[in-house]
Amino acid sequence: MSSLWKSLRGVVAATALFATGMSVAAVPAQAEKVLHRGNGAEPETLDPAKSSGVPESWLQYDLFDGLLVPDGKGNFIPGAAEKWDVSADGLVYTFHLRRNAKWSDGTPVTAQDWVYSWRRVVDPKTMADYAYFLWQVKNAQDITLGRKPLETMGVRAVDDYTFEVTLRAATPYFLSMLHHHATYAVSKANVEKFGSEFVKPGNLVTNGAYMLVESVPQSHIKMVKNPHHHDAANTKIDTVFYYPTENQEAELKRFRAGELHVTYEVPVAQMQWLRQNMPAELRLAPYFGTYFYAPNMTKEPWKSNKDLRLALNLAIDRDIIVEKVNQRGEVPAYNFVPPNTTSYTQQIPDYANWTQAQRDAKAKELIAKAGYGPGGKPLAVEILYNTQENHRKVAIAIASMWQQKLGVKVTLNNQEWKVFLSTRDEKKFKDITRHGWIGDYNDANNFLELVRGDIGKQNPSAFSNPEFDRLMSEANVTADLAKRADLLQQAERLMIEEVAIFPIHFYSSRHMVSPKLIGWTDNLQDLHPTRFLDVKP
Structure with a gap:
């Protein structure tokens, strides 16, 4: 509703009150509640089938309801589905959709939309980075790999409000996946009407608590409350602005000026000052993810030289990174799957218990064995990272370690988020790229599946190992939880042995949160x- 109309409506209401002899003060006007959120980078896309980054996911949690949704407290609650049934063998899930569910244009959300959307994700024509996310659905993997037709996917609309999913094997984490954007429904009619332009403001219709009204590149994205959402009456915030701000110092200045209620990140250079001067607003907490570097294994010398990969991995001093460079409560990482993973024991290599001096000595031995370093061939390495001060500082630190310890000549290459994602995913980077993975659901599979040889662009380094893939495939159809965990642990040990990635640290979440923000x-x-938040006047 425009501000002009709100003003006119207020004048009309006030006139009517005076005419009846009532006091205007007896009916105070309710001010619009507006939330301002920092969001890191300019979003890659709002198409839930094609996005891959965290900045996009923050936007999509407001725009879309999955079958389940996060409640902002670490739980998942009924979303587009009011309830569901699971067959005794764990293979068939029947989701009973909300009968009052509507798209933001007022049209009904139906089971046919869900069938269309899930098929769209696994359709090889879509080229979705997250196509593999639905491979546990019957025939989905074969469809993505071109071996079966789209219509064979194990999804069907029993009726307009009943969506049935058949899995290829019992999957204990299946429900916890369903808050993720790859599983969202889009309006079939909307996509077919606008094609690739369906995500633009004015075109996009969504089923979440908010709807898109503005998207100004490098400025802001504006959403307003969706009046058709089933929980609109309990949604406190009327309007939310998201601001892409890759410069974290600038984001912090906006927060301190009262222009933001919450930041996307916290700049490393300000950590000590913030701890001392704004401890109530500084929020640091464990975060289910791993920060790592990935060598480009489509190219030599990375493809076939494991000794070289391990040498660079060992020479990274994780303690310096987390304690001196970042200073934000992260934990050094030597493996991929983070702590606090359900039904899983971390597979930590022996060298994690060595001193850094021992790791450095082994790194020097290995780089010489690989034919590089002092007395060998010169090695020049380029590190690619997306434009952000924290990533730059980590890259500088690691470059210095490799240069001083191993004689490697290192150059840095930073790219804007969208360009970076394309370069990284298409494996067009020269040597090493920054990467990070935030768990989409609490299961080791969500991390390890990323390293399969048939996963496509999401595979960070293009690592490919038939035994690793076999272990993952067997784990995916194993119902016995202990046996399944053992298979996943074998797979992680193998990728560590083959140095598929260079783990650096397990994430912590870090934000500045205003005392005016309620419910964080x-x-x-x-x-x-945003649906579960509120702001003080």
Whole structure:
């Protein structure tokens, strides 16, 4: 509703009150509640089938309802589905959709929309980074790999409000996946009407608590409350602005000036000052994710030289990174799957218990064995990272370690978020790229599946190992939880042995949160949909 119309409506209402002899003060006007959120980078896309980054996911949690949704406290609650049934063998899930569910244009959300959307994700024509996310659905993997037709996917609309999913094997984490954007429904009619333009303001219709009204590149994204959402009456915030701000110092200045209620990140250079001067607003908490570097294994010398990969991995001093460079409560990482993973024991290599001096000595031995370093061939390495001060500082520190310890000549290459994602995913980076993975659901599979040889662009380094893939495939159809955990642990040990990535640290979430923001609760997956927040006047 435009501000002009709000003003006119207020004048009309006030006139009517005076005419009846009532006092205007007896019916105070309710001020619009507006939330301002920092959001890191300019979003890659709002198409839930094609996005891949955290900045996009924050927007999509407001725009879309999955079958389940995060409640902002670390739990998942009924979303587009009011309830569901699971067959005795764990293979068939029947989701009973809300009968009052509507798209933001007022049209009904139906089971046919869900069937269309899930098929769209696994359709090889879509080229979705997250196509593999639905491979546990019957025939989905074969469809993505071109071996079966789209219509064979194990999804069907029993009727307009009943969505049935058949899995290829019992999957204990299946429900916890369903808050993720790859599983969202889009309006079939909307996509077919606008094609690739369906995500633009004025075109996009969504089923979440908010709807898109503005998207100004490098400025802001504006959403307003969706009046058709089933919980609109309990949604406190009327309007939310998201601001892409890659410069974290600038974001902090906006927060301190009262222009933001919450930041996306916290600049490393200000950590000590913030701890001392703004401890109530500084929020640091464990975060279910791993920060790592990935070598480009589509190219030599990375493809076939494991000794070289391990040498660079060992020479990274994780303690310096987390204690001196970042200073934000992260934990050094030597493996991929983070702590607090359900039904899983971390597979930590022996060298994690060595001193850094021992790791450095082994790194020097290995780089010489690989034919590089002092007395060998010169090695020049380029580190690619997306434009952000924290990533730059980590890259500088690691470059210095490699240069001083191993004689490697290192150059840095930073790219804007969208360009970076394309370069990284298409494996067009020269040597090493920054990467990070935030768990989409609490299961080791969500991390390890990323390293399969058939996963496509999401595979960070293009690592490919038939035995690793076999272990993952067997784990995916194993119902016995202990046996399944053992298979996943074998797979992680193998990728560590083959140095598929260089783990650096396990994440912590870090935000500045205004005391005016009500309902913000730190949680392991750092999920905070606007629907469950409020702001003080």
